Amino acid sequence: MPDSSHNNSSGARNIDPRKLAILLELMKEAEGKSMDKLLPLILSTNKKLQDQNLTFTKDESELMLELLTKNMPPKNKAQLNMLLKMMSNRK
Numbered sequence: 651m652p653d654s655s656h657n658n659s660s661g662a663r664n665i666d667p668r669k670l671a672i673l674l675e676l677m678k679e680a681e682g683k684s685m686d687k688l689l690p691l692i693l694s695t696n697k698k699l700q701d702q703n704l705t706f707t708k709d710e711s712e713l714m715l716e717l718l719t720k721n722m723p724p725k726n727k728a729q730l731n732m733l734l735k736m737m738s739n740r741k
Contacts, residue, residue: 669704672702672704673710673717677717680718685730688718689733
């Protein structure tokens with residue numbers, strides 16, 4: 651069962667409900683997935699946001715990353731951080 655503690659965080663309370671729905675969907679789909687499965691999920695989430703003319707703010711992106719990496723080993727966290735940073739530099 652997904653951890654719902656993020657619903658009570660101050661960051662989650664301030665997110666547009668449409669963004670929050672997309673974030674919660676990502677969290678549900680990402681649960682228990684390996685690193686090689688996370689990147690396509692993140693890209694898919696980004697596409698959903700673009701299709702709705704939405705973007706995550708820096709704070710929202712940090713919240714998403716914090717939630718996604720909450721139970722990851724440090725090595726996987728570092729890899730995901732690096733991948734996301736590379737993706738954001740491409741824009």
